[in-house]
Amino acid sequence: MPTTTLASTNVELNDEGFFVHPEQWNEEMAPELARQEGIDELTEGHWKVIRFMRDEFLAKGAGPSVRMLAKTSGISIKELYQLFPKGPAKIAAKIAGIPKPRGCI
Amino acid sequence: MTVRVVIIGGGTGGTLSANRLRRRFGEDQMAITVVDQDNRHVYQPGLLFVPFGLTHVEDIVRSRVRQLHKGIEFVDAAVDRVDIASDQVFLEGGEALPYDVLVVASGASLVLEETEGLTGAGWMEKVFTFYTPEGAAALEAALSRFDGGRVVVNVVDMPIKCPVAPLEFCFLADWYFHERGIRDRVELTYVTPLDGAFTKPVASEHLGGMLKERNVELVTEFNTCLVDGEKGRLLSYDDRELAFDLAVVVPLHGGAEYVGRSPGLGDELNFVPTDERTLQAKAAPNIFVIGDASDLSASKAGSVTHFEGETLVENVARHLDGEPLVEGFDGHANCFVETGFHKALLIDFNYDQEPVEGHYPGAVGLPLLKESRLNHFAKLLFQSVYWHGLLPGREIPAVGAAMPTAGKRLDTPTRKE
Known part of the structure; x- marks a missing residue:
């Protein structure tokens, strides 16, 4: 499994770039993870989704699918795609340091 | 009491x-x-x-x-x-x-209204689902009239009932158009929100390969935003467009x-x-x-x-x-996947073990992840087992609730990205 350095900390990612140990993540790592996904700047909208994904994961043990994310966060699927054009649930999960959502496994 | x-x-x-x-x-x-x-x-x-x-x-x-x-x-x-x-x-x-x-x-149940346009223009004329008796019957009539063009099979979102059914639909459609002598006039496309043909890596690779062999195009990570029956196209949230003459849609489930x-x-x-x-x-x-x-x-x-x-x-x-409950269920699933031309393959898995190759339920048994006529006959036989064994709540011989591992190749390598 590849190890990489984010915000001066070594973290373990799986083959697809998701965190193996979500507890290794902190908010300082998010901007760099976002840049790797082609998002140059994290806006308040991005952060709302990232924190939401993180909370859902900590509460339920799995990140939500796009549709569940839209239903529970109140942000429409269209807006989610504007924020994360390459796939909201997957990309936001990567940036939030949580495993790939079950809905898209 | x-x-x-x-x-x-x-x-x-x-x-x-x-x-x-x-x-x-x-x-x-x-x-x-x-x-x-x-x-x-x-x-x-x-x-x-x-x-x-x-x-x-x-x-x-x-x-x-x-x-x-x-x-x-x-x-x-x-x-x-x-x-x-x-x-x-x-x-x-x-x-x-x-x-x-x-x-x-x-x-x-099917939540049709969650997908824009699904039940609009063209519904039950060129846009169908086979997940209801009415839809399946209407699709039979439409397929029998179909003499060529683009057929898309689209899964809107997971989870769905019987996740292999839309793939089986593609395999059977390939067979069906062959039988009718018009396969060369039909473009078949499988459109899924997943990043592969199926949810589990080894089976996904296998089933993806089977689509390819049958000349079924695979479009992945497609989150359907609109079904436009009038213009005959599917649109995704990330602005991809797929044209169709006939769409077979598996709607969102709730x-x-x-x-x-x-x-x-x-x-x-x-x-x-x-x-x-x-x-x-x-x-x-x-x-x-x-x-x-x-x-x-x-x-x-x-x-x-x-x-x-x-x-x-x-x-x-x-x-x-008032006794403590048993943690008895292991997520065991066992599915016959109809692959057309009178063959089927069998997959068997649970929460922890993805489907792999081997035999079921032991070293001597039905082949796993491999097409065979035996599996096809087992699938046909199952309807009788359903009414007479499964619904009455009987144990079915050799098919236990816990997933067996005896005949499985548990060393099957998982897919690398």
Whole structure:
């Protein structure tokens, strides 16, 4: 499994770039993870989704699918795609340091 | 004292739960009531074969009541809501059914209105689903008239009932158009929100390869935003467009509507949050869930429901006795995948073990992840096993609830990205 350095900390990612140990993540790592996904700047909208994904994961043990994310966060699927054009649930999960959502496994 | 058990749903899960409970508890110990909104029990795996004229709707529908053992009451009525606080099920007419134990077995339903345009122009003319008896029958008529063009098979979102069914539809469509001598005039495309043909890596690679062999194009990570029947195109949220002459859509699934009217019972999609090992609902200790109605990560399939039956009945009994529940269910699923040309392959897996190659249930048995005529005959035979073995709640010889590993190649390498 590849190890990489984010915000001066070594973290373990799986083959697809998701965190193996979500507890290794902190908010300082998010901007760099976002840049790797082609998002140059994290806006308040991005952060709302990232924190939401993180909370859902900590509460339920799995990140939500796009549709569940839209239903529970109140942000429409269209807006989610504007924020994360390459796939909201997957990309936001990567940036939030949580495993790939079950809905898209 | 007679314990009152109410079971919502007279499909696979409700029927086999009622029959298993009836065998275990005498009528003086337990009163069992099954509620459903109609008396038509559909053998759902049969729906896949209807569009190709391989079976007909009237051959896969039977009376719900007649699948229930003697001494089980059947109420033909729609449920309005469950009141968890007072342990009552309210029917649409206002009548209340008080319960000591509730079994939720109301399955998954199609949420057509969640996909824009799906039921708009072209619905049931060039846009179909085979997940309902009416849709499957209408699609049969449309396919028989179809003489060439672009066919898309589109899964809107997961989870869906029988996740392999849309793939089987592609395999059978390839066979069907071959038989009709027009395969070279048909472009077949499989459009999925997943990043591969299936949810589990080894099977996904295998099934993806089978699509390729059959010249079925695979479009992945496609989240359908609009079904435009008028112009004949699918649009995704990330602005991709796919043209079609005929679209076969598997709509978003949700739980039953009454779940949404029952405070505390369901999630945002009306599935019922459930303990994945004990099958107890998270909402209340006297509610248990079986089959597609739950939010478990197990497949929504009849085999899963059958394997859950043993744990469900044991835990209803333990709950009534005040004993700790068994963590009996392992997520076991067992699916025959019809691949066309009179062959099928078999996959067998659970929460922890993905489908791999080998044989089932032991070293000598049906081949796993491999097409064979034997698997095709086993699939055909299954309809009889369903009515006469699975619904009555019998154990099926050589098919235990816990997933077997004896004949499996557990060293099968997993896919690398």
